[in-house]
Amino acid sequence: MSRTVLVTGGTGYIGSFTTLELILAGYDVVVIDNLYNSSEEALNRIQLISGKRPTFYNVDVTDAKQLEEVFEKHPGIDSVIHFAALKAVGESSEIPTEYYRVNVGGTITLINAMQKHNVKNIVFSSSATVYGDATKHEGMIPIPEHCPIGPTNPYGRTKMMIEMVIQDHCEANPGWNGALLRYFNPAGAHPTGIMGEDPLGIPYNLFPLLGQVAVGRREDIKIFGDDYDSHDGTAIRDYIHVIDLAKGHIAALARLRATNPGCRAWNLGTGLGSTVFDIVKGFEKTVGRKLKYQVVGRRKGDVLNLTAVPKRANEELGWSAEITLEETCRDLWKWVSNNPQGYRQQPPQELVAD
Numbered sequence: 001m002s003r004t005v006l007v008t009g010g011t012g013y014i015g016s017f018t019t020l021e022l023i024l025a026g027y028d029v030v031v032i033d034n035l036y037n038s039s040e041e042a043l044n045r046i047q048l049i050s051g052k053r054p055t056f057y058n059v060d061v062t063d064a065k066q067l068e069e070v071f072e073k074h075p076g077i078d079s080v081i082h083f084a085a086l087k088a089v090g091e092s093s094e095i096p097t098e099y100y101r102v103n104v105g106g107t108i109t110l111i112n113a114m115q116k117h118n119v120k121n122i123v124f125s126s127s128a129t130v131y132g133d134a135t136k137h138e139g140m141i142p143i144p145e146h147c148p149i150g151p152t153n154p155y156g157r158t159k160m161m162i163e164m165v166i167q168d169h170c171e172a173n174p175g176w177n178g179a180l181l182r183y184f185n186p187a188g189a190h191p192t193g194i195m196g197e198d199p200l201g202i203p204y205n206l207f208p209l210l211g212q213v214a215v216g217r218r219e220d221i222k223i224f225g226d227d228y229d230s231h232d233g234t235a236i237r238d239y240i241h242v243i244d245l246a247k248g249h250i251a252a253l254a255r256l257r258a259t260n261p262g263c264r265a266w267n268l269g270t271g272l273g274s275t276v277f278d279i280v281k282g283f284e285k286t287v288g289r290k291l292k293y294q295v296v297g298r299r300k301g302d303v304l305n306l307t308a309v310p311k312r313a314n315e316e317l318g319w320s321a322e323i324t325l326e327e328t329c330r331d332l333w334k335w336v337s338n339n340p341q342g343y344r345q346q347p348p349q350e351l352v353a354d
């Protein structure tokens, strides 16, 4: 059986780490990305670590013709891991139709191309954001997969719709398999300091922002609310190391190939909740100094608690998160301190020589 995997959005943060793990697990990987929020330098870094460079095409996932050409050139592709998407929650309320076009439209275009080329396994980047505010539902914190879904912004609704599209397509087409992977909060970098998150615009997530404060690219961080019902008043999230998350995709892919399960959702999280202050303090400890912050009001759309019950993934995929929060902070620090400008600079020679 062929072992070629097509990875859409494979130069992005989670896509590049998953491409690396696929290569390390012995798969051939074809990456497509339109470089909207990433750079080809990620491929150099994958090669530095693994010794192998994935095949790459600058392709837009909404372009049926370009997609078809990739499948035609690589008849060995038998599975797709689909990351390519727009992901800025705030922006999705400003330009919702663009989010529906790229995220939902792109997935439909991809599924149609897969259908034409008889490729029937899709692993999809969903998000814990599909649950919305799970505190509204009795007994649903931490959050199991059967928690009712109800996203609170257009970005989250694109993820919910795509889940439905994949579910319906798998039901209509026996032999198709879909893994809906609901990520909690991905964080961290490669322990070598060679690969990490390098958003092209201004980041809005806690970890990359803290990294920028630590290297002096940003004066301070705003803490969005200290009046939540938690031990220190700040909101609770389930931060999962990006390498653990990437390995979850390999496990899901193996499950689809081995058991032909149709469509199924799995939470990918650690099961452990941390507050914003827990993270700030943990990262300060790693960096060895205080980081400047100021508490401001709650951010619109934020919820108190997004923590996973990862039991289904533990049991069915034989996967669990293993990397500690302390290691996540350490890896982020190594990445940002060695690459303060991200992929817009060469990797430090001492890292390459290691």
Ligand code: NAD
Pocket: 008, 009, 010, 011, 012, 013, 014, 015, 032, 033, 034, 035, 036, 037, 038, 059, 060, 061, 062, 082, 083, 084, 085, 086, 087, 102, 106, 125, 126, 127, 128, 183, 184, 185, 186, 205
């Ligand atoms: P990212 O922006 O780093 O990666 C997405 C990649 O998709 C980028 O490389 C971008 O250039 C590419 N892309 C965007 N539009 C495209 C198009 N039309 N055609 C081809 N490529 C396109 O983001 P990420 O954090 O790695 O997220 C990957 C996936 O995981 C996304 O689907 C995202 O919604 C989902 N997700 C992310 C998080 C998170 O916190 N990072 C959490 C849950 C789910």
Ligand code: WQD
Pocket: 087, 089, 126, 127, 128, 129, 184, 185, 186, 204, 205, 206, 207, 209, 221, 222, 223, 224, 225, 234, 235, 236, 237, 276, 299, 302, 306
């Ligand atoms: C984490 C915590 C903030 C920034 C988002 C998306 C979600 C998913 C993951 C894609 C929250 C607080 C943050 C800051 C802060 N992405 N915070 N100051 O909001 O849990 O999830 O990314 O699917 O859809 O919504 O992640 O990192 O933005 O925030 O105080 O400057 O840190 O309020 O409590 P979030 P985050």
